[in-house]
Amino acid sequence: MSRKITMKDVAKAAGVAPMTVSRAFKSDAVVNADTRARVMKAAEELGYVFDSAASNLRSRKSGFVAAIIPSLNNANFADTIGAMSRVLEQHGLQILLGYTGYSVDEEQRLIEQLLRRSPEAIVLTGGHHTERARELLANATVPIIETWDLPDKPVQHVVGFSNTTAMKGLVDHLISRGFTKIAFLGGDAAGDHRGQARLAGFLEALGRHGLDASRLISAGPAPVAMREGALAMQSLLARFPDTEAAVCVSDLSAFGALTECQRRGLRVPEDIAIAGFGAYDISAFAHPTITTIDAFPTEIGRKTGQLIVKLLRSDEVPVDPQIEEIFPQLVVRQSAP
Amino acid sequence: MSRKITMKDVAKAAGVAPMTVSRAFKSDAVVNADTRARVMKAAEELGYVFDSAASNLRSRKSGFVAAIIPSLNNANFADTIGAMSRVLEQHGLQILLGYTGYSVDEEQRLIEQLLRRSPEAIVLTGGHHTERARELLANATVPIIETWDLPDKPVQHVVGFSNTTAMKGLVDHLISRGFTKIAFLGGDAAGDHRGQARLAGFLEALGRHGLDASRLISAGPAPVAMREGALAMQSLLARFPDTEAAVCVSDLSAFGALTECQRRGLRVPEDIAIAGFGAYDISAFAHPTITTIDAFPTEIGRKTGQLIVKLLRSDEVPVDPQIEEIFPQLVVRQSAP
DNA sequence: TTGAAAGCGCTAACAA
């Protein structure tokens, strides 16, 4: 195997200095058009591949944005990452992804690991972190953005929404439609803090209207998906057979709950109404369609990307923490009209 | 803002040479336990963060594995990436993810971009690439693994399965159960080559049994998801109302097709049977449950990760191209019993 | 617009 081809080789072939090659490869640098063409031709012929590691080291810019999400396998988070990515790649930034499996300890480990790559910004999901993670983030001198939540004590910037308020809105809707025996199907307290915030909104809405808030079914640790939704519905029907409406922590669990009802011959919404959260595709295509809340994951991603670009541009000037609130929308469909 | 803390600072604080700090941070290096403890303590107190970029440059190891998938928002690919990631992180390797949006041109662009980060291995989805992409890959001196397919002309290593054979098995099953008027709902030829391979398997099975193979509905470019499945079923019922079974390119489109039938009061499978591909969660929870093929995405990911680790270990010794075939399993459920 | 010199922070290679 031959020696690696470097800028020096390209420079020699093109009859210029390495520095000129460097400039030719930087799109916004000042280079004579002919010179650049000559350099690019030489590079192409030699099969030169630009070495980011060396560039990073010298310029102290990694071109990475670290993004940490609970799970890869979740359409909502995938949408956010996709939208963010589309904005960032316009500016030469690449996403370095990590997923926590809904564990703050794993999140801390990921932060430690990702920091070694010198990300230019760090995007987190939610506002719950270990003490050490908060320390690490405080010492990092790059923008930190928390998303998918509206934390009480933000680390720095936020692009998110209140899961509590959003869920409260949905439950208020159910109450306004005359439902009084309403249950919540969700996960346990560990891990999914967004789920807990939704539960808080549920309890708040019921409390305001003086309704019984004891119909709470826990499906165990996150992720709470179809299987867990189906099992939770089984528990619910066993323990509280007279329930009129079941509010689920996500559309996936709502769908699981819905199919469990269908297996038992229960009609939705006539026998029991069901609502979800997240406006996943399935909520629009299930039969019946599922009432849900659209938190606009794509908008979260796009705005997060734009915020990062803005913050990196404003360079050394410290910018006050930005709080961008997203306003989720109630989507009333057949399962809970 | 103060100067960045480097190994030199840690070395001074711990009273050792920078090289000793370097060794202390490398888990498999030979360092006295006391020395290491002292170094780590100093590092912790100073808030030292290891700089991967510098390490990469000098050691010529990036710690990255590039992985390119068609879409982030797809449970099958997410499962593969997740499983691969679990194996690789055990060996200090991090995944650098790119998604093509089902475009080979975008794949080429991604390969160019990812190569700059000096990945230690490159994982691709499928066996269709642009000419230039093949060149780039041929010049890269790292292991290349194609997955989710069994390419005719593999670039190098493969961990995958035959989409054609798998689909043929499913259609053979339908034929053996007496279905003769069978349709295929998929995407168009551009982009999703795995979809095209499945169509080929469909045609092959029908051809072998001398059955009419004209019931082909194209739902347009990938991704073919729930919406496209529903629209395709509309077309199908309009054009070929006497169809007995609809085979869909994926479970998501199968679900869309199923719900379209339900909206129209058609019974599945009595009036029309439906089958999918991929063993997504939804196939097990839909009502009726959906007959599908499990391609074991997790196994693909795990084996790909293991292969990479093995290849990187065997260092300079060139290893013959490895072809690891996965054998998908037919999962017979209610929608096409 | 282009070039020369220096050095980013780490580790390979060698020495002790």
Add this chain to the structure above:
DNA sequence: TTGTTAGCGCTTTCAA
């Protein structure tokens, strides 16, 4: 087991 020296490939900085 630990230390010294040099240099990975690029870009900053300054000069022409």
